[in-house]
Amino acid sequence: MSTAEETAGGDAQAWGEVTPDAARRLLIAAVEAFAERGYHATTTRDIAGRAGMSPAALYIHYKTKEELLHRISRIGHQKAVEILRTASRREGTARERLADAVSSFVRWHAGGRTTARVVQYELDSLGPDARAEILALRRQCDDEVRGIIEDGVAAGEFDVLDVKGTTLAVLSLCIDVARWFNVDGPWTPDEVGALYADLVLRMVGEKQPSPGGQR
């Protein structure tokens, strides 16, 4: 479950896999710019400037501005699938696996908000082909979470009326964290992760009694 290993700042995620050093700097610059202003409001000059390069340098490493978004989106979604798959495939009760999935997924959205925001909200700026590829990854996210909930229902741990709808609501809740989470706000990513894991367990009918105090 590990605490949030990547905080804000440069959002130094697993961009390590992006190999020419300049290409990685450009990609990180693009993530920041897209997250701040949105894909369409970001100019290639802005991206290059943040990376400390001339506008033309961008086109040595990427064919178009859209390719940047595509690459960011794919890497981000792969990370999302990995997080959910790891939680889904670990040992434990459905209850434990669901809590793990939600808390780590939320922590990723809150801690790497810059990245998550681009990944989750700039999707329809992609062309049809790239979008289709990304949507396939999203369906995998869906499948992992639904799998856990189905397991819990089958094992009698959960009490769920509409598995498909509940799956969607759980994912929706986690994803929307990227929209509202504020680094300077009252919560840490870990706190939101814990809160949300509790809320989701309640949603699937696994209501643990509150230990006492309310706030």
Add this chain to the structure above:
Amino acid sequence: MSTAEETAGGDAQAWGEVTPDAARRLLIAAVEAFAERGYHATTTRDIAGRAGMSPAALYIHYKTKEELLHRISRIGHQKAVEILRTASRREGTARERLADAVSSFVRWHAGGRTTARVVQYELDSLGPDARAEILALRRQCDDEVRGIIEDGVAAGEFDVLDVKGTTLAVLSLCIDVARWFNVDGPWTPDEVGALYADLVLRMVGEKQPSPGGQR
């Protein structure tokens, strides 16, 4: 509680208050275009074209493209506050009021998805002054929902660990409906409203036993 009176199509909401007829047509065209492509990817030529007018006509009724977004945002947020306030101030238990608030708020986001999408997701395309004005309206939404939850906790109806966090999660869940809801999908706005009201009641510790069948 009323069923969804306004479905998709022209999204014929309460734009009735926009008075010169041409100004209203332009505003509705802008809502559709912003919802489809986003604010920055929409051109003034596109908006005018959808309204059946020349590009210049836009500037007779609105000073800038941003003023269009501002007007849309304000009207939409006023509607959102009104929906939540109506549910909050009706008679009934906190349980009934919260279910009412969530189901009607969700129905608005699903049924008038075009409008809701613009209202909820194009907010930071506004300038600082306009954004501040809209954020005040959002805080009112927050207050209404938190009020209901606080009432429920005080009355012993709800079992909530973190009132502020739960309020945020409830609103987040409802708002995100505008992102994923699809008119051609498997659910009607009413169905999503009912499902979400159930899920939210579970989140606040008001777990009613499932009437039997699951899925």
Add this chain to the structure above:
DNA sequence: GGCCATGCTAAGCGCCCGCTCACCCTCGGC
């Protein structure tokens, strides 16, 4: 040392953006 591949820049092309301006209908009041 000569050579070229690589990585980058300065300059700029062509396009389309938000927005403006000069002008034109239409229609109610007298």
Add this chain to the structure above:
DNA sequence: GCCGAGGGTGAGCGGGCGCTTAGCATGGCC
């Protein structure tokens, strides 16, 4: 019949956009 105001248009402005191209510095290899 004439006038003026309000709602509309066609043409086009300045500028910034995504992207290209010609040329320059570097450094590894023979």
